Amino acid sequence: MRENERADYLIVGSGLSALVFGALMAKDGKTVYILEAHEYPGGFGHTFTMAKKYHFNAQLHYVWDCGEGNTVNRVLKQLGLDKNITFERYDLNGFDHMHIPGYSLEIPSASDELAKQLSALFPEHTSHIQGFIQAVQKVRQGLKCLSPPMRPQLLLKQLPVALSASPLWQHTPDVFDEYQLPEAAQTLLALQWPDFLLPPEQLSFYAWVILFTGYQEGAYYPTQHFEHVINSLVGSIEENGGKVLTDTEVTEFLVERRTVKGVKAIDRRSHETCVFWGDRIICNIDPKKAASMIGLHKFSPSVQRKLDYDYSPSNFMAYCAVKDLDLREYGFGPWNTFHSEDVDLNAAFKRMYEENDFSRPSFAITTPTLLTTAKRDYPEDCQILEFLTVANYRYFDELQKRDRKAYNRKKEEILETILNIVERDYMPNIREHLVFRITGSLTTNERFCRCPQGNS
Ligand SMILES: Cc1cc2nc3c(=O)[nH]c(=O)nc-3n(C[C@H](O)[C@H](O)[C@H](O)COP(=O)(O)OP(=O)(O)OC[C@H]3O[C@@H](n4cnc5c(N)ncnc54)[C@H](O)[C@@H]3O)c2cc1C
Numbered sequence: 001m002r003e004n005e006r007a008d009y010l011i012v013g014s015g016l017s018a019l020v021f022g023a024l025m026a027k028d029g030k031t032v033y034i035l036e037a038h039e040y041p042g043g044f045g046h047t048f049t050m051a052k053k054y055h056f057n058a059q060l061h062y063v064w065d066c067g068e069g070n071t072v073n074r075v076l077k078q079l080g081l082d083k084n085i086t087f088e089r090y091d092l093n094g095f096d097h098m099h100i101p102g103y104s105l106e107i108p109s110a111s112d113e114l115a116k117q118l119s120a121l122f123p124e125h126t127s128h129i130q131g132f133i134q135a136v137q138k139v140r141q142g143l144k145c146l147s148p149p150m151r152p153q154l155l156l157k158q159l160p161v162a163l164s165a166s167p168l169w170q171h172t173p174d175v176f177d178e179y180q181l182p183e184a185a186q187t188l189l190a191l192q193w194p195d196f197l198l199p200p201e202q203l204s205f206y207a208w209v210i211l212f213t214g215y216q217e218g219a220y221y222p223t224q225h226f227e228h229v230i231n232s233l234v235g236s237i238e239e240n241g242g243k244v245l246t247d248t249e250v251t252e253f254l255v256e257r258r259t260v261k262g263v264k265a266i267d268r269r270s271h272e273t274c275v276f277w278g279d280r281i282i283c284n285i286d287p288k289k290a291a292s293m294i295g296l297h298k299f300s301p302s303v304q305r306k307l308d309y310d311y312s313p314s315n316f317m318a319y320c321a322v323k324d325l326d327l328r329e330y331g332f333g334p335w336n337t338f339h340s341e342d343v344d345l346n347a348a349f350k351r352m353y354e355e356n357d358f359s360r361p362s363f364a365i366t367t368p369t370l371l372t373t374a375k376r377d378y379p380e381d382c383q384i385l386e387f388l389t390v391a392n393y394r395y396f397d398e399l400q401k402r403d404r405k406a407y408n409r410k411k412e413e414i415l416e417t418i419l420n421i422v423e424r425d426y427m428p429n430i431r432e433h434l435v436f437r438i439t440g441s442l443t444t445n446e447r448f449c450r451c452p453q454g455n456s
Pocket residue numbers: 012013014015016017018035036037038041042043044045059060061062063064195248249250251284285286314315448449450451455456
């Protein structure tokens with residue numbers, strides 16, 4: 001068994017949070033070791049390469065808070081990486097393009113423009129729409145006071161105003177209804193449900209406001225793709241004497257007198273067992289999973305109660321490459337596309353998630369190669385296209401264990417249905433140009449991101 005020198009910070013898992021925290025500590029002169037089970041660092045944000053030439057990011061599509069003075073920018077400045085990691089803004093006139101039967105809406109950054117466009121679609125509801133947009137802005141202002149740096153005076157002033165616009169516990173459709181928005185307008189506004197992997201009826205209005213207005217204020221994509229962000233953070237840790245050890249799976253937490261002091265890990269390449277010690281151990285893996293490895297009985301009843309949470313739903317993904325076809329000529333560009341065959345998103349979600357029926361799906365389309373002009377070693381004339389929707393873990397897990405072929409067929413069936421819709425509504429000839437396709441379910445997430453039940 002190999003023993004390693006002691007680190008100031010020993011971090012389990014190399015998700016984005018671990019890499020950012022590790023980079024900040026390493027820059028501050030601390031010894032940082034990060035242990036990652038997968039062959040790539042980055043967790044949900046890792047990039048993988050297929051057929052030696054197509055690069056796909058596992059889950060990240062767009063990020064907010066990257067503008068000058070915002071959180072991401074401030075952290076990158078602190079790390080001296082703000083000139084190296086830059087971001088491209090999604091189209092300000094429409095960062096999310098929404099399509100449902102009978103209606104389309106391009107969500108603009110400016111709220112007054114959004115009110116104008118919605119009013120043009122639903123002229124008899126203009127005053128309701130304006131009232132709703134004003135309420136969203138009020139809530140947004142209030143919520144901003146809760147994000148760091150906190151200013152107590154502002155908090156006292158803004159938060160009651162925000163709370164008066166909508167009580168904390170309300171779900172999104174309740175607020176939509178309160179402002180008498182017509183069903184189709186509600187659907188267009190809630191169509192980025194795949195960002196939450198929750199249907200509107202289960203989504204807190206506050207969560208919706210944070211995401212919707214967060215992207216309105218700036219939806220960004222890294223100029224040199226997410227892989228460069230991850231690699232730069234890893235590089236920063238290593239330049240400052242730290243280590244990010246991939247293919248190193250933590251199998252045991254070493255506890256002395258009620259405190260985790262170190263971990264045992266397997267080097268997945270050499271199969272050697274290694275021991276790592278740290279003055280502080282940081283867990284960037286699922287807390288419930290880590291606690292069960294440590295022994296749930298070792299935690300106080302109140303912590304045990306906190307650990308007794310359900311896992312969130314997660315997603316079906318299809319990663320594709322098209323050749324000799326410019327997606328820009330078919331309505332794609334620096335934006336995401338959200339599509340639903342059903343105006344009732346709660347019903348669409350239920351059908352897919354609870355009944356595993358994808359015949360009338362609601363899904364997202366992303367086109368990462370259109371989000372930046374930076375060159376990358378993609379084959380010439382190829383563009384990347386990704387599809388995402390919700391899926392049920394238990395169903396896919398059982399299917400995979402029972403009948404591997406049926407599992408693959410189900411994934412293919414979902415992609416085929418989506419491709420039929422894409423051919424019907426967007427690109428009549430997409431199948432002729434599809435040179436690569438691979439599908440992933442929640443069990444894929446579980447395998448590669450090591451998230452229990454493939455949760456998001
Ligand atoms: C479908 C989907 C879409 C998303 N889209 C976006 C988006 O567009 N924009 C956005 O900002 N966010 C998005 N997110 C959220 C974002 O990806 C995550 O919030 C973020 O990446 C999570 O980072 P994390 O630091 O919590 O760790 P994780 O990414 O969960 O990383 C945990 C790491 O721990 C490792 N690990 C687990 N067990 C062990 C072990 N025993 N030993 C060693 N290592 C271990 C895993 O392999 C993994 O690398 C999306 C998420 C999903 C699921």
